[in-house]
Amino acid sequence: LLFYFALRIIRRLRILSLRRLPQVAGPHLPGVTIGGFSLLTAQQLLTFVRRMSDLLAWAAGLFTAYLWLVFVLTRFAYSRPWGEALGAYLTSTVAELALSALGGVPGLFTVVLIFIVTRWVARLVGAFFDAVEAGSVELPWMHGETANPTKRISIALLWLFAIVVAYPYVPGSSSDVFKGVSVFAGLVISLGSSGVVSQAMSGLVLMYSRALKPGDYVRLGETEGTVTTLGMLSTKIRTNKREEVTLPNAVVIGGGVKNYTRLASESGIILHTSVTIGYDTPWRQVEGMLLLAAGRTEGLAAAPTPFVHVTALSDFYVEYQLNAHLLDPSQRVGVLSALHRNILDAFNEYGVQITSPHYVSDPPRPMIVPRERWYPAPAPSPE
Template sequence: MSVPFRGLSAHDRAAAAGKRIDDALDKLSVDDISEVWAESGADKGVIIRTGNLVLFALLTGDVEGGDRAAVEQEGRRAADVLRDIVKERSEARRPMELLTDIAFAVLATLVLVVLCWLLVRLNRVVQRRLIAITEARMRLDIAGFDLRPVVWVSLRRLVALVHLLLVVLVFYLWLSYVLRQFPYSRPWGAQLGLYLIDLALQMMGGLVEQLPNLLTLFVIFFITRGIVRLISAWFHAVEKGTVQVGWLDPPTASITRKLVSVLIGLFALVVAYPYIPGAGSDAFKGVSVFVGLMLSLGSAGIVNQLMSGLVVLYSRAVRVGDFVHVGDHEGTVREMGALSIKLITRTHEEVIIPNAVLSSTPMRNLTRQLQEGGLLLTTAVTIGYDTPWRQVEGLLELAASRTAGLLREPRPFVLQTALSDYYVEYLLNVGTLHPSVYKQTLSDLHQNIQDAFNEFGVQIMSPHFRRNPDEKVWVPTEHWYDPPARGSATSVPPKASDGSKGSASPAADSGPPT
């Protein structure tokens, strides 16, 4: 602070002192600057002068407290600052000293490059050494678990972090040293050095204060990891069939293990939260609120997928290896995740179906009932009324017996699903244990149906007529059991006298023949 002096305000005093210093700056010498205590009546203070020229004065009112010791201390500090300015100004005007400063800066830069190269080489050597030690010498088996991968990853990351910190420290020291070599940047270099020292002291003090919390975090981490390892081992045993429980089957164990591990990790995070360094600071609370807001806004879809996945998983509607049909896609389930399932189609395409779609879309599982009679395949043909239905059924059964991949028990059977105006609709039902290739099986069956009907002279068509034919379209009783129909002539019903029974009269002018 400054006080008025003999009619001059504090601002006028400072401006006059600055003008005097600027006028005498080129003539000032470090040795000529001195500070003396002076008293004149009620005015007391320290005078900073060069020779007989008074540059400025510090009065008792300018210094907080106003005692002589405080004023003299501030006077010495002000004189030292002025001496440093004069010294650096003089040094900046000497070319040889400036060249010397540049040479030292270049030398420091070369040292920086060499140190960084050595640190990189040292990091590689230490990494290789750690790999050798971890793989060959360390034996860390706890409850049957090999902890060497965990130790290796932790040590590798720790060494990488130390390497990064050393590089940053070397660069920081280089920058501080280079800035201190030149007069005009010397205050910045000094400030960097002081900042580094203060930061190191603060970090050491904070580390000492946080040691109990860090120890607690390490204990929570290792306990949580041990519990997760033990639970994962049990679920792995269930997945492999080594351990059998009634409420959990092997296909469900994998995803259940992941869900339980996540829940344990979240619980451990909640317990460890108060012990995290800086957890009570306003910045940490702000970050926590921000992260919570982001999760609440962006996790609605994820939660929907997770809940849908749980419904699909624990309802046991589908398992890995099942052949399913969902929407426009059908294929073999190769993987079931918490968010989606993966199908491999007949054309070797990989289809990802979200669990939300799976739970809201009707799904046909072609594999689940294989142990109860196999998958039932159906195919329909329409044959005119002039062909005996017993012969048609026999031909369809013959085609089924010729098709590979179909079950012989239960036997294939035929249903007459409709007596249409122009033809009878026959539905052939056959069983198979190979749903993943059912389309190929149906293709083979269709080929055999065509061959069988061609062999016995039966035309696969649905006759439509523009007018009534000259003769009635009916099947004589002697042809009811034409080969390969089952039965014998003795079981043929009596022949109709005029052929009117069992005949069909197609509608007239109903369209062109097909």
């Protein structure tokens, strides 16, 4: 009867703990983070506590069943030796566990002390680098943009050092089981860390070279968009088509980074486009039409003024490059499209075809521009 009531009490306590745990501990249960890296979320930690509650309930039930079996066996003369043997085994096991627990108390105290000190030092390190990032503390050898990754790396190394120092004080750390687990963990890390280390080193290069940061408008290989996340292993880009592209940092380093935002703080970036026109069209007229199209395009700065370069004198045509300052690099695609439309309108207004002729035979007249046609509209006249 006592055994039955004991099991009922254990079952009720288990149900009560599972019901009250999310209400009591859920809102106040923090996640587990080390060095700025999230290891367990609050929900995952709550699930772990629930599993531990179930495990404790089963252990209490099995212990109660063991006591009941010992009691029943000792009630009969035939089975009394078995009951006494089970009781003696239980007593000796509990005594050994108690002595082991008492022997491990100094080591556990040392481990707790090491982790408390490490946590306080990690907070001080984090506060220092936060001040560097905010600009309240200036260091000649560190830029504010690199303060956050330096903080995360420093705190992670600090915790790793604390684990190495505390490991010998963990009860049972010198046993063969702990040694086997350590060897297995080292083997797994050695076999699977080559790619991770390569990505992490590439991430450090991106962070400390300040090649890009979240919010920059960049072009990485064939991907163009705004950087949303610069992580240790990968970089995430949000494109103009609202696509999120994740690129491994080693790929980013290998393909090169074109940052449109880095030098755009003062006068924007230079947006350029090219057009090829035949030799029978005056270059001054082409330049005037390109500048006219640039002036009609919203998003391009009026000062510094746009300019045109003649980039090639090919066999059949001349290549012109229009350059203008773009105020907002994130609008590059839309402004370039508007500029192309305005170029088409300007050339259509003045009856100039945007064509690239190819040589088939000698033309009936030379493909040159006589002097009297050097300044057709909208080219400005020197007079």
